[in-house]
Amino acid sequence: xxDKKHSPVCEDNIVHEDILQKVTSEMPEEEFLYELADxxxxxxxxxxxxxxxxxxxxxxxxCDIAKLLGMTQSAISHQLKILKQSKLIKYRREGKTVxxxxxxxxxxxxxxQGVSHLCE
Amino acid sequence: xxDKKHSPVCEDNIVHEDILQKVTSEMPEEEFLYELADxxxxxxxxxxxxxxxxxxxxxxxxCDIAKLLGMTQSAISHQLKILKQSKLIKYRREGKTVxxxxxxxxxxxxxxQGVSHLCE
DNA sequence: TATACGTATGAACAATTATTCATATGAAAA
DNA sequence: TTTTCATATGAATAATTGTTCATACGTATA
Numbered sequence: 001x002x003d004k005k006h007s008p009v010c011e012d013n014i015v016h017e018d019i020l021q022k023v024t025s026e027m028p029e030e031e032f033l034y035e036l037a038d039x040x041x042x043x044x045x046x047x048x049x050x051x052x053x054x055x056x057x058x059x060x061x062x063c064d065i066a067k068l069l070g071m072t073q074s075a076i077s078h079q080l081k082i083l084k085q086s087k088l089i090k091y092r093r094e095g096k097t098v099x100x101x102x103x104x105x106x107x108x109x110x111x112x113q114g115v116s117h118l119c120e
Numbered sequence: 121x122x123d124k125k126h127s128p129v130c131e132d133n134i135v136h137e138d139i140l141q142k143v144t145s146e147m148p149e150e151e152f153l154y155e156l157a158d159x160x161x162x163x164x165x166x167x168x169x170x171x172x173x174x175x176x177x178x179x180x181x182x183c184d185i186a187k188l189l190g191m192t193q194s195a196i197s198h199q200l201k202i203l204k205q206s207k208l209i210k211y212r213r214e215g216k217t218v219x220x221x222x223x224x225x226x227x228x229x230x231x232x233q234g235v236s237h238l239c240e
Numbered sequence: 241t242a243t244a245c246g247t248a249t250g251a252a253c254a255a256t257t258a259t260t261c262a263t264a265t266g267a268a269a270a
Numbered sequence: 271t272t273t274t275c276a277t278a279t280g281a282a283t284a285a286t287t288g289t290t291c292a293t294a295c296g297t298a299t300a
Contacts, residue, residue: 010183041164046157063130096246216276
């Protein structure tokens with residue numbers, strides 16, 4: 001918890017030097033911040049969250065996810081691609097069918113973190 | 121880790137009953153899923169992430185955040201509103217100045233979760 | 241090979257969203 | 271009260287994004 005204070009410097013045109021140094025040293029690089037935002041963006045869509053919840057229960061093929069969620073195969077496939085790119089899910093092919101499953105338990109942890117924040 | 125498997129049922133028009141029941145019983149209500157997605161959406165923007173990183177260091181007034189990030193006061197104020205609505209930050213007024221700070225350490229935990237996922 | 245089926249994907253459209261601009265609010269000082 | 275300064279906010283614009291539609295790809299089977 002940061003209980004430090006600093007007086008506003010809005011009259012000047014420069015922020016206090018010590019704060020400025022601390023902030024700029026702790027702030028990740030621009031590119032990393034974009035990756036970070038993109039990562040969280042993945043969880044910022046109900047369809048993708050629903051897909052993840054479905055995969056909490058069982059590995060599943062695309063058409064079954066689509067049926068369970070009452071959406072088109074195409075829509076699900078597009079979202080699965082995004083989840084795959086973020087390395088939140090993995091897949092294995094079995095003939096014509098592709099089975100998707102959670103990449104690891106990280107996903108559960110992150111979603112639960114969000115859930116517990118909302119339930120406070 | 122879910123290591124259960126189920127054969128695809130894409131020929132039929134119905135997903136296996138047991139899976140369907142499990143999924144629908146574990147799936148949160150639609151409204152909650154929207155709140156959850158909206159919550160993660162907040163972290164899905166670099167400006168807001170930057171603001172949170174700045175507040176990791178110190179409580180700060182709007183104009184200083186704007187100066188630190190090289191953005192307009194208006195843009196920052198709009199984003200602070202969103203962060204406030206999500207209860208990620210709090211504020212206190214001191215004369216004309218409004219100081220913003222993190223609501224609790226939850227924010228740090230969530231961001232670090234994202235960071236560690238990216239760094240794997 | 242030809243057909244069928246499950247999945248992937250590019251383009252287009254509709255909806256959402258971040259920033260800017262102009263202006264309003266709120267508080268202190270003249 | 272009037273002015274000044276910090277912050278908030280509504281409307282407009284530009285950019286991003288989710289879904290649909292049409293179609294392509296991959297694999298198995300006839």
